[in-house]
Structure formats: C-alpha cells, structure tokens
Amino acid sequence: MLGAVTADRRLLLVHAHPDDESSQTSATMARYLADGAQVTLVTCTLGELGEILVPEWAHYTPTELGQHRLGEIGDAMNIIGVTDHLFLGGAGRYHDSGMTTDDKGRAAVPAEMPANAFWNADLLEAADLLVEVIRDRRPQVLITYDPHGNYGHPDHIQAHRVAMYATVLAASPSHRPELGAPWEISRVLWNSHNTAMWREAYQIAKDRGIELWPDNERDPDSFGPDPSQVVAVIETGPYLDICRRALANYRSQVDTSQPFWQFFQIVQELPGAGEAYMLGFGRPFPVSDGPASDLFEGLD
Template sequence: MLAPVTNDRRLLLVHAHPDDESSQTAATMARYLAEGAKVTLVTCTLGELGEILVPEWAHFTPAELGQHRIGEIDAAMGIIGVDDHIFLGGAGRYHDSGMTTDEKGRAAVPDEMPDNAFWKADLLEAANLLVEIIRDRRPQVVITYDPHGNYGHPDHIQAHRVTMYATLLAASPSHRPDLGDPWQISRVLWNTHNTTRWAEAYEIARERGIELWPDGERDTDSFGPDPSKFVAVIETGPWLEVCRKALANYRSQVDTTHPFWQFFQIMQELPGSGETYLLGYGLPFPDSEVPSTDLFEGIAVSA
C-alpha cells in the first residue's frame, strides 16, 4: 500500500447508531484514512434500544446498553483508525427511538418512545448541532442515509433529515453566524444497499442452505434501489479484514454466525462488491454512465 499523503480532502459521515458506520461504511472510512483524508464520524444516538444478542448482557437497561455501546464504538474507531468521532449534541443527548414492524414486516415508528428520542428531536435544534460541526470540519463530501433510511428505521430517516437540513443551513451566511463561518458542502452521498450484490449473495446463501428469511422468500427487487442510480462504489475487497473486525467487535448487536451476517459476509466477499452510494445533493460525478470509484471525483479541493 502507498504511504498516506497529506491532503485537504475531508469526509464527514452521519450515522444513527453505533455499528451502522461499521456495517455500511467501514471500507469507505478505512480507504480515505489510508489516502490521508480527514474523516469525521457523527453518531446521533447511543443505540440504547438495540436488541441484545449476548445472554450475559440481556439484563442491561437501555441506559446501560447505551454506555456499553460507547465502548463498542470506541473500539471500532480504533480498528478503522478514525480519531474524530462525535455524538451529536454529546453522548446521550438523543435517545434511540426504537423500531417496530408493520403487518407486512416493514420497519415502522413505535407508538411509544422516550421524550429525548431522536425521532422526536426538534429538527432545527438537531440540525444546528450539526451545522456547528460542518462549519468547523468543512467537509467537501458528506455521507448519510437515503430518505427512507435504507430500510426504514426511524432514526436513520431522522439522520437523513437532519443532515440534509444542516447541509443547507451551514452554507447560508445569514444562518446563525455564531455557529461559525458558512461552509458549502460539495456533495452529499446517500449510502444504500447494492441491490445487484444483495441478489447475488441471496442466491448463494440459499444454495448453501442459509435460512435468511424463514418466514418467506424475499422479492429481490426489495433489496435496494435501481442499480442504474448508483453513482459511486467503494470496493470492500481491500478492506475486508477491517470491515469484519469492526463489525465483529459489536458483540452486543452482531452475532457473525447469524444467517443474516453470514449472508452479509458472502456479499462483501463477492468480486467487485462495495459500499454503494446515491447522489443526494451537489456536484454530479463527471461520468454518469459508470459508478465512480472516488467519492471526491471532480471536486476541486482546497484548504
């Protein structure tokens, strides 16, 4: 591998829960760090309502799980090499909103949630917390979820809203000058499932007898967006070890022997598999025919 070169590329990622960054964007973070870019991760909640998979921790209260997950994300940051990690508004400012499923098995908003649940957050207040970070870190590229939160988790949808709102507010000189000098983000990318690779991995998993969704077959069109909309793919291949270690470190949430995570690893190992992005805002990529392999392509980078 080439030695990192110092440059002025700055990447900011906004995720909802500890572990989302490792399951969805670990290769992207590892690659840009290796290339000398600055990488900042903002996590919006502590993930207090995640399902606990380790029996000896089953007694954790949501608050205890939140504290535990601070340790897990700290360790993941060490594995990936990120040294700039922030909880939006400070650790515990926003609580995990939880998630339920509707009669069709789709993600839905629970009837009850804590008062400081991220889903209930005042959008301007939450966006201003992010505006201050954006104006300080001055990222050219920002990553968050698509408007559907990838699969509909309320906190992912809210992270999307807060990020898009903050992107506009941060650039406006008239908005809260006390939060820093205005900063224009060049491009916002929405991380999404690579529909094609998910369908391929699904077939392989079925051939191997891995029961992913025992309650019924999945319509593979439901895996993600139309692949023609993908604007960039960051290959996972060179970073597989980092991706695996970062994810496996989340023992409270991720059991790597579970059928879903077996499927996920099959998908990550497919040749050409990668973390996949849609264009959410800003500068299009120069070549619209083929997904780019560089999130900064076409952006003039200056200090």
C-alpha cells in the first residue's frame, strides 16, 4: 500500500478489464486529475479472454493477451495521467471469466472458465483486497458498474458485487481492523450508458448508413437507464482528445473503423455529451434541474 492520501478530493474507480476505464470513464478521470483530485483505478483482471481484433495478434494465448493488455493499460494510464493504478490482489490474481451470449443475444456466463476466473472469486476474499485499498486511499466517491454490469459481462457484474460489498465492509469498525482504519465512502456511483445521447447518436449513425446491428433493429430506449436515473454527467468535450487517444491505444480490443466504435465516436462528439452516472449508494446530490456536473457536489 502506498499510504497515498494526497488530495482533499479522492476518487476510486473499480473496473473489470483493461480498456473499460478508457471506454467508460476517461473524461471523468482526466477531469478530476486536472482539478487536482486523487484518482485511483483498480482493475480486477488482465482481460485475458477479450476478443482480439488485430489479425497479427490472433494467435495470442490468453496469457499472452493478458500481458499485451498490461502494456496497453500502462500506456492508457500515461495518456490519461493516472499514476495510482493497481490490479485487485496484484496483476493476474483474478483471470478474465470470458463471456458468452444466450439465444436472445444477451451476455451470459460461459459454461467453462479458468479456475481463478473472477466470476468464481470468493466474494469476501476479493472484497477484502479492495477494503485494504479503500481504507488506504480513503475516497469520498467510488465509481463502478450497475448490478447488471451495464450490459451483462460476468466480470462487470462481479466487479460491481465486490465494490459494493467492500464499500460496506470498509466502513465497519468490526471488520478486519488490521486492514486499516474504517473508512466510509460518501457516495457510490454506477457508470452507465447515457441513454438520451445514445438515442440521438443511433439516429445519426443510421442517417450516415452505419449499420450497427444490420439484422436486428434496437429499441433506443433499451440502451441504458431511464434518463431520469442519471444523476450526474461529466462532459466529454474538454477531454475528447484524451478519451480518443486512451481508447484507440487499445489496439488489441478497439478497431475505430468498425461500426460500433464509429457510433461511439458520434456519441462522444454530440454537444453536451458526457459520462453518465446513477446513484448507487450514499449521499444524494443537491436538488437541481438536471444532472450534477460534479461528482463531489454536496460532499465538501
């Protein structure tokens, strides 16, 4: 542990795989680093079972892909400016669980997975690894996925479970005092798709002839939560260059010429677009007309 309480405002993000932080929360990390806040990222697996998009790397074994993505996330941290990044329990402690799809095309848990797959992790054991980080960094705000892992990847769901459990245990004076003094996180936010923006971008993509789901028209209202659930949005605009470079740097996982990533770029470029958050736990934001623009609002 670093004993790293370096700023008044402290943010902790818990993500499942290298690249999730860059596709979902890069503007948020860049914004709070620019504001002088402490930003800590915990990644739970090396993403060994991600789909490899580059033919020259298609022969990688899961272990080789994990090592490759270790390099990619290191570069992404440099691009965004994050200096406090760690893997839950150390790099390789938990293996990517992989993902399959059910007959309705929804993300599902695969029938077979490695013995140390994150999905199989003992919840208390994994949460305790995070309790130690929480008590050391003492964040006021924690960001993780919603209970469905946003779109259902088993590792995203598990990251949510571990983060929520660790939040409760970290605050308990009776739980594992040797892991540090109790710390109560003030607010847990669930990063989510910005449904209103996705709806708008979907129409633009269709107008431009970008076929996201050629045989399967989607209901735009199913892209994410009801917009009334979005309690905070961190604008992408000022950090667009950082967001793009951080994501494009994941060459094994992201091909920006593919329809989905073109769509993603349309979303990011919309006026007022931003990373959306729901309130998972803790102190609500002060009442106002729309989503808050500061994740720490009302906590100081």
